[in-house]
Amino acid sequence: MSLIVQKFGGTSVADVEKIRAAARKAIRAQRQGHRVVMVVSAMGKNTDRLLELASDVSENPPAREMDMLLSTGEQVSVALVAMAIEALGSQAISLTGGQIGMQTDSSFSKARIKSISTERIERLLDEGNIVVAAGFQGIDNDLNITTLGRGGSDTTAVALAAVLKADACEIYTDVDGVYTTDPRLLPEARRVDVISYDEMLELASLGASVMHNRSIEFAKKFGVPIHVRSSFSDTEGTMIVAEQESATASVCGAALTPDEARLTVLGVPDVPGKSLEIFAAIAEEKIAVDMVVQNVGDGGKADISFTVQRADLQATLTALQPVVESIGAAGITQDDQVSKISVVGANMVSQPGVASEMFRALAAADVNIQMITTSEIKISALVARDQSSLALRAVHEAFKLHEKPDDSKSWSQIKADRDGVEMQTLVSRLRDDALEALTLTGISVLDDQARVTLSGVPDRPGIAAEVFEKIGAAGISVDMIVQGVDGNEHTTSISFTVDNDQLNQSLSVAKTLVESYGLRGTSGEPGIAKVTVSGIGLRSHTHVATLLFETLAASEINVEMISTSELQVNAVIKSESADQAKQGLEKVFAASLR
Ligand code: ADP
Ligand code: ASP
Numbered sequence: 001m002s003l004i005v006q007k008f009g010g011t012s013v014a015d016v017e018k019i020r021a022a023a024r025k026a027i028r029a030q031r032q033g034h035r036v037v038m039v040v041s042a043m044g045k046n047t048d049r050l051l052e053l054a055s056d057v058s059e060n061p062p063a064r065e066m067d068m069l070l071s072t073g074e075q076v077s078v079a080l081v082a083m084a085i086e087a088l089g090s091q092a093i094s095l096t097g098g099q100i101g102m103q104t105d106s107s108f109s110k111a112r113i114k115s116i117s118t119e120r121i122e123r124l125l126d127e128g129n130i131v132v133a134a135g136f137q138g139i140d141n142d143l144n145i146t147t148l149g150r151g152g153s154d155t156t157a158v159a160l161a162a163v164l165k166a167d168a169c170e171i172y173t174d175v176d177g178v179y180t181t182d183p184r185l186l187p188e189a190r191r192v193d194v195i196s197y198d199e200m201l202e203l204a205s206l207g208a209s210v211m212h213n214r215s216i217e218f219a220k221k222f223g224v225p226i227h228v229r230s231s232f233s234d235t236e237g238t239m240i241v242a243e244q245e246s247a248t249a250s251v252c253g254a255a256l257t258p259d260e261a262r263l264t265v266l267g268v269p270d271v272p273g274k275s276l277e278i279f280a281a282i283a284e285e286k287i288a289v290d291m292v293v294q295n296v297g298d299g300g301k302a303d304i305s306f307t308v309q310r311a312d313l314q315a316t317l318t319a320l321q322p323v324v325e326s327i328g329a330a331g332i333t334q335d336d337q338v339s340k341i342s343v344v345g346a347n348m349v350s351q352p353g354v355a356s357e358m359f360r361a362l363a364a365a366d367v368n369i370q371m372i373t374t375s376e377i378k379i380s381a382l383v384a385r386d387q388s389s390l391a392l393r394a395v396h397e398a399f400k401l402h403e404k405p406d407d408s409k410s411w412s413q414i415k416a417d418r419d420g421v422e423m424q425t426l427v428s429r430l431r432d433d434a435l436e437a438l439t440l441t442g443i444s445v446l447d448d449q450a451r452v453t454l455s456g457v458p459d460r461p462g463i464a465a466e467v468f469e470k471i472g473a474a475g476i477s478v479d480m481i482v483q484g485v486d487g488n489e490h491t492t493s494i495s496f497t498v499d500n501d502q503l504n505q506s507l508s509v510a511k512t513l514v515e516s517y518g519l520r521g522t523s524g525e526p527g528i529a530k531v532t533v534s535g536i537g538l539r540s541h542t543h544v545a546t547l548l549f550e551t552l553a554a555s556e557i558n559v560e561m562i563s564t565s566e567l568q569v570n571a572v573i574k575s576e577s578a579d580q581a582k583q584g585l586e587k588v589f590a591a592s593l594r
């Protein structure tokens with residue numbers, strides 16, 4: 001008998017009528033012959049209300065008590081949903097995270113799932129129940145209640161679908177699918193029929209809050225197809241699967257992380273191991289760092305900039321205070337009025353010019369770019385917070401995201417193509433004790449690269465666009481791009497990598513730009529290599545970047561540039577150290593490599 005997991009988000013159980021509607025959906029599925037597991041979130045804005053209550057009582061509530069409190073929201077709704085099902089004449093039973101055997105680690109408020117015991121759920125399903133499980137919560141080894149992080153009920157649902165080997169995982173929410181960007185921010189956003197795990201994972205981690213990013217890690221690892229659809233209608237929504245909607249469109253979606261903070265550690269001695277200390281201290285607090293840009297300035301001192309979510313700013317500063325002193329850095333600057341705009345697309349890796357198109361769109365909207373980072377699947381730009389909506393609209397429009405790509409495939413076409421083909425999943429055997437453990441797929445080196453840096457780039461719109469258009473027009477293909485603060489208040493520096501044999505040509509283009517824009521200068525370095533650690537969920541597994549830095553520092557290898565995505569962490573180093581770096585990393589990550 002087939003098994004369906006149906007997840008209902010907060011707005012989908014916000015009042016009695018909606019609870020009844022959710023109950024009816026589950027009953028209907030059961031009557032159609034499925035075994036049904038529901039995963040339910042706290043009603044409406046209940047979690048927010050509980051958070052407010054806590055902050056009224058205490059300025060700094062203990063993390064354990066916070067999870068104890070927040071978990072009650074889901075406990076209310078599962079009981080009510082089960083009652084509604086009974087009242088409508090079917091059989092149901094509600095279960096807390098502990099009762100479904102959802103074992104997690106003890107990182108309160110961002111706990112990771114270790115294991116789920118399925119026996120009790122299966123027995124209750126066999127007895128004819130609709131099982132109504134509380135989302136977002138688990139228990140640690142010591143029976144403390146933990147929560148998975150805001151939006152975590154999606155992760156509960158997909159994890160349950162994975163361990164129960166469900167035939168379908170339906171996410172019922174207040175939108176009728178995944179859009180090219182948040183339709184609340186941009187009404188012209190388009191609903192997509194299909195989106196790939198990789199693209200959704202990246203979008204979710206860059207701000208598309210429709211799915212909790214960690215739920216997509218589960219889906220990809222275990223090959224769970226997810227159907228995101230509306231609670232309020234029966235229309236088909238979006239399928240999140242291994243395949244992409246289009247094989248040609250360079251960008252599939254845009255996302256905005258509105259509340260970011262930029263930190264710059266100034267005057268860091270440019271010797272191996274210093275950046276490690278900075279990022280290790282932050283990772284220790286499980287704070288995810290993004291957009292890392294390091295600029296080597298005069299006198300062998302580097303300025304290291306990165307972004308964290310604004311909510312993590314204070315904790316980051318606290319973690320950094322002692323480190324700044326111990327490494328002899330000059331100080332920290334910060335800006336908490338910034339937002340991150342990103343475009344995502346699995347096809348961009350094979351298409352030149354995507355970055356310059358994005359920068360041109362921002363320039364045309366008169367938006368200044370403060371930082372840039374790119375990876376194989378996304379380009380992110382940091383902009384002033386009050387320009388973020390403008391920036392999102394400009395980018396969405398530039399990539400024509402409101403239009404369906406000509407070669408777009410529907411889910412039914414993809415399903416037909418799948419017919420008879422054995423689907424590969426990343427994980428064939430469930431590791432019972434470490435469901436959310438880090439999964440790496442490879443460590444590789446791209447050699448024969450060169451770095452080009454433009455320094456003293458004035459802080460005004462349009463320069464990045466001009467740089468990469470000129471470079472593109474010269475037939476030079478650029479791999480990694482970073483832009484960031486360069487120690488001077490009104491200038492930034494832009495670095496990028498190209499093939500070694502295109503270095504001279506890149507430098508001559510760069511020289512023309514130095515003259516026409518009055519930049520401070522340009523420099524190039526041949527003989528560098530990019531070392532890549534690939535896997536899934538690399539940004540939220542904060543220790544990956546730390547381990548990478550640690551391994552390189554132990555061999556006295558300096559990291560010149562870094563870029564991260566959910567799928568890769570890349571470090572640019574000198575070619576001569578590439579083999580040593582690869583071997584070191586293979587050893588360190590051996591247990592996580594598959
Ligand atoms: P739930 O309570 O059901 O989990 P959420 O509020 O977490 O619902 O997620 C749904 C919301 O996600 C939508 O109302 C929408 O505003 C927002 N959202 C952000 N990005 C996207 C996107 N790319 N596509 C669809 N919705 C998005
Ligand atoms: N109730 C939790 C939250 O509001 C979990 C969830 O809804 O997914 O974040």
Ligand code: MG
Nearest residue numbers: 009151209210
């Ligand atoms: Mg949600």
